Structures are given as C-alpha cells and as structure tokens.
Amino acid sequence: MSSKAKLSLYIGLIVVFSFYTTIVYTLTAKQDSVDVTEVMKGKMIWQEKNCLACHQIYGLGGFLGPDLTNVYSNQTKGPAYITAFVRNGTPTMPSFSLTESEMNSLLAFLQHVSASGQSNPQSFKINANGTIEGK
Amino acid sequence: MEPLRENDSRIPKLFIVAGLGLLFLAMAFGIVGALQYVVPGLLKQYLSFEKVRPLHVSSAVFWIIFGAMGGTLAYLQRFGEKPYRPGLLRLQFWILSMAVILILGSYLAGIFGGREYWEFPPPLAILIIVAWILYVINVVSAVKTLRGQPVYIWMWITGAFGFLFTFSESYLWVFPYFQQHIVRDMTVQWKSYGSMVGCWNMLVYGLGLYLMEKISNDTSYAQSRMGFALFFLGFFNLLFNWSHHIYTLPIPQGIKNVGYLVSMTELFILGRIIYKWKASVTTAQKFNHLLPFRFLMAADIWVFLNLSLAILMSIPAFNVFTHGTHITVAHSMGTTIGINTMLLLAVAFDVLNPERKVIGTNLIIKRSIWVVGISLFVFLSSLVLAGVHRAKWQMAETPVSFGTMMNGITPYFVAVTVAGIIIFLGLAFIILALFRVVKGSR
Numbered sequence: 001m002s003s004k005a006k007l008s009l010y011i012g013l014i015v016v017f018s019f020y021t022t023i024v025y026t027l028t029a030k031q032d033s034v035d036v037t038e039v040m041k042g043k044m045i046w047q048e049k050n051c052l053a054c055h056q057i058y059g060l061g062g063f064l065g066p067d068l069t070n071v072y073s074n075q076t077k078g079p080a081y082i083t084a085f086v087r088n089g090t091p092t093m094p095s096f097s098l099t100e101s102e103m104n105s106l107l108a109f110l111q112h113v114s115a116s117g118q119s120n121p122q123s124f125k126i127n128a129n130g131t132i133e134g135k
Numbered sequence: 136m137e138p139l140r141e142n143d144s145r146i147p148k149l150f151i152v153a154g155l156g157l158l159f160l161a162m163a164f165g166i167v168g169a170l171q172y173v174v175p176g177l178l179k180q181y182l183s184f185e186k187v188r189p190l191h192v193s194s195a196v197f198w199i200i201f202g203a204m205g206g207t208l209a210y211l212q213r214f215g216e217k218p219y220r221p222g223l224l225r226l227q228f229w230i231l232s233m234a235v236i237l238i239l240g241s242y243l244a245g246i247f248g249g250r251e252y253w254e255f256p257p258p259l260a261i262l263i264i265v266a267w268i269l270y271v272i273n274v275v276s277a278v279k280t281l282r283g284q285p286v287y288i289w290m291w292i293t294g295a296f297g298f299l300f301t302f303s304e305s306y307l308w309v310f311p312y313f314q315q316h317i318v319r320d321m322t323v324q325w326k327s328y329g330s331m332v333g334c335w336n337m338l339v340y341g342l343g344l345y346l347m348e349k350i351s352n353d354t355s356y357a358q359s360r361m362g363f364a365l366f367f368l369g370f371f372n373l374l375f376n377w378s379h380h381i382y383t384l385p386i387p388q389g390i391k392n393v394g395y396l397v398s399m400t401e402l403f404i405l406g407r408i409i410y411k412w413k414a415s416v417t418t419a420q421k422f423n424h425l426l427p428f429r430f431l432m433a434a435d436i437w438v439f440l441n442l443s444l445a446i447l448m449s450i451p452a453f454n455v456f457t458h459g460t461h462i463t464v465a466h467s468m469g470t471t472i473g474i475n476t477m478l479l480l481a482v483a484f485d486v487l488n489p490e491r492k493v494i495g496t497n498l499i500i501k502r503s504i505w506v507v508g509i510s511l512f513v514f515l516s517s518l519v520l521a522g523v524h525r526a527k528w529q530m531a532e533t534p535v536s537f538g539t540m541m542n543g544i545t546p547y548f549v550a551v552t553v554a555g556i557i558i559f560l561g562l563a564f565i566i567l568a569l570f571r572v573v574k575g576s577r
Contacts, residue, residue, distance in 0.1 A: 001360060001363055003281070003282040003283055006281075006289075006363060007281060007282075009367060010281075010289075010367075010370070013367075013370060013371060013374060014374075016374075017374040017375070020374075020375065020393075021326075024322060024323070024326060024390060025319070025323065027387055027390075036311075036315050039315075040314060040315060043314070044248070047247060047248055047249065047250060047254075048247050048248050049185070049247070050185040050186075050189065050247040050254050051185070052250065052251050052254075053184060053185035053186075053188040053189065053254070054184055054185060054188075056459055057321070058321065058381070058383050058384050059383055059458045059459030060251070060321070060325070060380070060381075060459070061251060062184075062188055063459075063460075063461060063464065063525075064171070064172065064184050065537075066537040067459060091175045091176040091179075092171070092175045092176055092179070092184070094179060094183050094185075112317060113317055116317050116318055116385060117318070117384070117385035118385075119383055119459075120529075121383070121455045121456065121458065121459070121529050121530060122529070122530060124383070124455050126451075126452045126455065127452070130395070130450045130451055130452045130453075131388070131391070131392065131395065131451050131452070132382060132383075132451040132452060132454075132455050133388065134385070
C-alpha cells in the first residue's frame with residue numbers, strides 16, 4: 001500500500017467518523033420536558049458527591065451499591081426510600097447532610113433519569129441475530 | 136530554547152519514573168478499595184469508597200499516560216531532522232504533574248464535580264488539555280510527515296491527536312445542549328471514553344511494536360501490509376465500536392448495531408493471534424533471556440484472553456448479562472494490568488536500562504513476572520465469578536435484596552484482595568528494581 005493510499009484511507013475514515021459523530025450528537029432519544037433548573041441542580045449534586053463511585057445509571061458506574069436508574073419509580077422504593085438512605089447512610093455508605101432544597105433537586109434528577117428508560121436487563125428481548133431490544 | 140541533545144532522554148525518563156510512582160499509588164488505593172468490599176465501612180470516616188475509587192482509577196490512568204508519553208518521547212528521538220524542544224518537554228511534564236497533584240489532592244479532600252473516571256472539578260481538565268497540546272507539538276515536530284513512516288508512528292500520531300479530541304469531547308457535558316439531555320449526555324460520554332481508551336492503546340501498543348522491532352532487529356513488520364491492515368482495523372474500531380458500552384441505553388438501534396458489527400471485525404485479530412501462535416513461541420525461545428521481552432510476551436497472552444472476553448461482551452445478547460457486573464471490571468483490569476502495564480514495564484526497562492545491564496535481582500524480577508501473571512489470573516477469574524453471581528441475581532425471577540447478593544460475592548472478593556496484594560508486592564518489587572537502576576545511573 002502506497003503512502004498516498006494509506007493517507008487517503010486515514011482521512012476517509014476521519015471524514016466518515018465526523019459525519020457519524022454529527023448524527024450521534026443530534027439523533028438521540030427524545031425526552032419529556034422537565035424542570036431543567038431543578039434537574040440540573042440535582043445532577044450537579046450527584047456529581048459533586050460522586051455518587052457514581054458506588055452506584056450505577058444504566059449499568060454504568062461503580063459496583064459497591066445498586067443501580068439507581070429506576071429507583072425513583074420503583075413501587076417498593078421511591079423518593080422516601082432514597083431520602084432515608086441519603087440522610088442516614090449505611091455501614092458502607094456515608095450519610096450526606098443535604099439541605100431540603102438539595103434533596104429535592106437530587107430527587108428531581110433521579111425522577112428524570114427514571115423517566116428516560118429501563119435499565120433492568122430483564123426488560124430486554126434477545127433476538128436470534130444476537131441483538132437486543134426493549135420488550 | 137536549546138535543542139535536545141541526541142539520545143538525551145532525561146525528560147522522557149522523568150515521565151516514566153513519575154508514571155511508575157503513580158502505578159504504585161494505583162495499586163495501593165486498589166488494595167484499600169478491595170478491602171472495603173470485604174470489610175464494609177473500613178476507613179469510612181477518613182477514606183470512604185467514593186474517594187478511594189477515583190484515587191485508584193486516576194492514578195492508574197495517569198500511569199498509562201505518563202508511561203506512554205515517556206516511552207514515545209524517548210523513542211521519537213530517532214526521528215526528525217530537528218529534535219523537539221526540551222523547554223516544551225519540561226513544561227509539559229510540570230503542567231501534567233501539577234494537574235495530577237491537584238486532582239489526587241481534590242479527591243483526598245472529597246472535592247468532586249466531574250464524572251466517572253474524571254471526577255475532579257472540571258477546571259482542572261484545562262491543565263491536562265494544555266499539557267496534551269504540548270505533547271502533540273512535541274510529537275509532530277519530531278515526526279513531521281507520515282509518508283514512509285513505520286506503522287508505530289501512525290499509531291503514536293493517532294493516539295496523540297485522538298486523545299486530545301476525545302478528552303475534549305468528554306467535556307461537552309458542560310454545555311446545556313448535552314447536559315440537559317440525560318441519554319444524549321451518556322451517549323456522548325461513552326462515545327468519547329470508548330475512543331479515548333483506543334487512543335491510549337494506540338500509544339502503548341505502538342510502543343510494544345517498536346520495542347519488538349528493536350529487540351528482534353526485524354523492521355519488516357512495521358512496514359508490512361499486514362501491519363498496516365491491523366492498524367487500520369484497530370483505528371476503525373477506535374472510531375466506531377464504542378456503542379458496545381451502552382447497549383442498554385435507550386438510543387437508536389442503528390447506533391447499537393454499528394458498534395456490534397464493527398466489534399465483530401476484531402475476530403480477525405483474534406484469528407491471527409491463534410494462527411501466529413507457533414511463530415510467537417519460537418520467537419519467545421530466542422529472546423526469552425531479555426527482561427523487556429518477558430514483559431512483551433506476558434502482554435501477548437493477556438491480549439489473547441482480554442480480546443476473547445471483549446468480543447464476547449460486544450455481542451448484545453451476551454452483554455445484557457455481563458453489563459453492570461464485575462465481568463466488565465475483570466475486562467478493564469485485565470487490559471490495564473495485563474496489557475498496558477506489561478507493555479509499559481517492558482518500555483520502562485528498555486528506556487531506563489538501555490545498556491541492558493544485568494540488575495543484581497534479574498532472576499527475582501523474572502520470577503516476579505510469573506507471580507504477577509498467576510495472581511492476575513486468579514484476580515480476574517474471581518472477578519468474573521463475582522460477575523456471574525451478580526448476573527444471576529440481575530436475572531433472578533424472584534427478587535433478592537442487593538445486600539444479600541453482595542454477601543454472596545464476599546468470598547470472591549476475599550480472593551480478589553489476596554491476589555491483588557500479591558500482584559501489588561510483585562509489581563512493587565519490579566518498580567523498586569527500576570528505581571534502583573535510575574539511582575545507579577545518576
């Protein structure tokens with residue numbers, strides 16, 4: 001392969017990648033309208049307390065605690081359950097002294113995450129070609 | 136600024152020595168983290184897990200970055216009419232070092248604000264970007280053109296520019312368009328992370344290829360059709376296979392399918408490893424007496440095992456079971472310790488001990504490589520078993536509490552911790568031997 005052919009292939013791949021990147025930036029799932037300010041405040045609390053070191057969203061994050069994608073809408077858990085854990089901690093998890101307003105923002109964020117989709121692996125159907133799709 | 140003297144690798148050596156220090160820290164924090172799985176609440180008041188995890192991960196990532204920068208900058212001195220500038224190199228080293236000190240300090244103080252893997256307050260990322268721009272300038276000024284260059288130069292250029300792009304891309308979340316849309320934000324986050332790992336792998340695997348060429352005196356592979364075919368296949372995967380990280384995210388099916396199909400092209404690399412196995416063993420017998428070669432061979436075995444696991448995990452039907460379990464951790468640990476660390480240690484021995492002086496402890500180092508290898512196998516197998524346990528729990532028809540599941544995997548974590556301590560001791564011995572070489576040559 002000549003240097004020119006290698007360079008052409010290299011540049012060609014970068015051009016296709018740029019095109020694909022533009023699609024990815026613009027073509028992700030729609031979401032319901034939310035109280036952006038409240039949700040974003042909650043998201044920053046989530047990041048500032050580094051919750052993801054132990055917890056996951058959509059299976060991505062740490063492994064010491066459970067996945068919290070749908071904890072807000074889980075009928076046996078929900079906002080009161082989340083608040084109790086955040087305020088009191090566990091033998092492994094520190095207690096966090098959040099103000100009432102901060103706690104509400106964090107709950108708004110978790111509600112928003114929960115509304116975006118399902119993370120439970122049981123909610124996927126496996127196809128014969130190896131792909132998966134939501135049931 | 137005065138040009139760098141020929142074969143003067145003092146500054147690249149500094150990068151490697153600092154990297155080795157970070158590897159030591161990464162392992163130490165890793166042991167603390169593993170112990171916190173076994174003894175819940177251990178050090179909770181002073182060094183809780185949300186501090187320990189980023190301390191461990193960032194130290195490991197910066198070990199790879201410092202090691203890869205040191206190795207490429209040391210080897211690049213062979214290229215280019217005008218060597219790069221030592222002033223820029225020093226500036227790059229000190230800016231990056233300052234970033235690492237501030238980042239680790241912020242974690243210790245419990246100051247976060249970023250996201251997984253880059254949990255520090257976002258303004259600190261500017262230091263990393265500035266240091267990386269200086270690195271790109273240094274690399275480009277040494278290489279000048281890609282025409283006629285061996286494949287590892289293509290890999291280094293790709294890794295250098297690619298990291299700068301993907302690292303910047305991973306900070307798009309600071310803009311409302313990305314930040315306010317949870318799925319878009321996570322998609323772009325894992326798009327950038329997936330490619331970013333590919334970029335530092337380009338740097339590190341390129342170093343391995345260069346070193347192999349240097350040891351064997353065979354320059355044919357780095358200019359061969361096969362060498363470039365594999366490079367372009369790796370580059371193709373770097374750009375397009377990242378969506379295998381996010382199969383469970385509610386994104387368009389087409390994006391998932393692209394990741395799935397592209398990942399399967401790695402079967403070609405796996406097949407080639409198996410096909411060339413006999414030739415690799417013959418080469419191993421020829422150069423086995425050289426310490427850097429021992430590390431290269433160790434990395435080869437882990438490439439095979441990790442690639443096999445990676446391909447399996449890239450099949451969505453398999454991924455739905457392994458995603459969010461310790462099988463993913465086993466894969467990333469296997470890649471970081473088994474491949475990247477082994478290759479970078481080979482480079483460290485070559486750069487820090489270029490005359491291949493016999494170190495008084497040569498035999499013990501060779502034994503340490505074996506001890507680390509066997510312990511790493513136990514370490515990763517235990518993580519895989521813990522992952523299988525968690526996968527069964529995730530799929531159980533009758534829900535079991537998270538705490539009960541975690542109690543069930545404690546025995547695996549005892550094995551992970553014990554194997555981790557042995558890996559730590561084995562690698563610590565190798566690092567100390569390298570430090571002794573540096574001290575002796577001053």
